[in-house]
Amino acid sequence: MQYLALIYGEEGRWGALSEAEREREMGEYMALSQESVTVGGNELDSVATATTVRVRGDETLVTDGPFAELKEALGGYYVFECETIDEACALAARIPAARHGAIEVRPVHLDPEGEEPS
Amino acid sequence: MKYIALLTNTAEDRERWETMSAEEAAAARAAEMPRWVALFEEIGPHTLDGKELDEPATAKTVRVRDGETLVTDGPFAETKEQVGGFFLLECEDLDQAIAIAAKIPVAERASVELRPVIEH
Numbered sequence: 001m002q003y004l005a006l007i008y009g010e011e012g013r014w015g016a017l018s019e020a021e022r023e024r025e026m027g028e029y030m031a032l033s034q035e036s037v038t039v040g041g042n043e044l045d046s047v048a049t050a051t052t053v054r055v056r057g058d059e060t061l062v063t064d065g066p067f068a069e070l071k072e073a074l075g076g077y078y079v080f081e082c083e084t085i086d087e088a089c090a091l092a093a094r095i096p097a098a099r100h101g102a103i104e105v106r107p108v109h110l111d112p113e114g115e116e117p118s
Numbered sequence: 119m120k121y122i123a124l125l126t127n128t129a130e131d132r133e134r135w136e137t138m139s140a141e142e143a144a145a146a147r148a149a150e151m152p153r154w155v156a157l158f159e160e161i162g163p164h165t166l167d168g169k170e171l172d173e174p175a176t177a178k179t180v181r182v183r184d185g186e187t188l189v190t191d192g193p194f195a196e197t198k199e200q201v202g203g204f205f206l207l208e209c210e211d212l213d214q215a216i217a218i219a220a221k222i223p224v225a226e227r228a229s230v231e232l233r234p235v236i237e238h
């Protein structure tokens with residue numbers, strides 16, 4: 001099974017950390033990235049760079065900003081390949097943002113082209 | 119430029135699928151399938167990855183506070199639109215990503231959020 005771990009945290013926090021704290025957290029992210037169970041992941045640019053697209057009737061509506069305004073912003077994700085959601089949650093608990101924000105863990109359908117995605 | 123396209127869906131949309139009979143759901147999927155096939159053909163060269171997620175009710179949210187791991191059932195936030203999947207796109211610019219996003223069927227029912235990916 002694959003699980004998507006969506007990483008939510010406060011965006012301003014990183015800038016407020018000391019150099020040593022940043023290095024330690026970056027080390028934790030890198031270590032998790034190198035685990036064999038980690039099969040994907042990316043860091044996203046800030047919410048200020050988000051663009052949301054909706055189509056209503058024949059009109060394409062493009063707005064600046066994320067689809068939902070939240071106190072904690074989606075900052076990135078990992079994809080974990082593991083047996084159970086509990087294992088995925090244990091990996092998620094190692095993500096530094098879990099200590100101040102939250103990680104949402106969701107099962108992935110492995111055949112995205114064979115099913116209606118919504 | 120790499121962009122993440124977050125595909126969202128709404129509770130109404132998910133309920134609409136749940137309340138359909140198996141035959142109705144199969145017919146609805148079949149009706150929309152040509153659009154998805156055309157989309158995959160068109161965006162294939164731009165698509166580096168793509169995942170469809172299980173519904174929000176299957177989510178668990180993990181927090182660590184004072185060394186203790188707290189796992190709760192459900193998504194991180196109870197928003198009207200919820201992430202239902204994503205594409206990782208390689209595009210020339212934001213305009214190209216927007217043009218692709220507008221062709222994804224969920225853009226008509228909910229939304230597609232585009233975010234640049236930070237390349238390390």
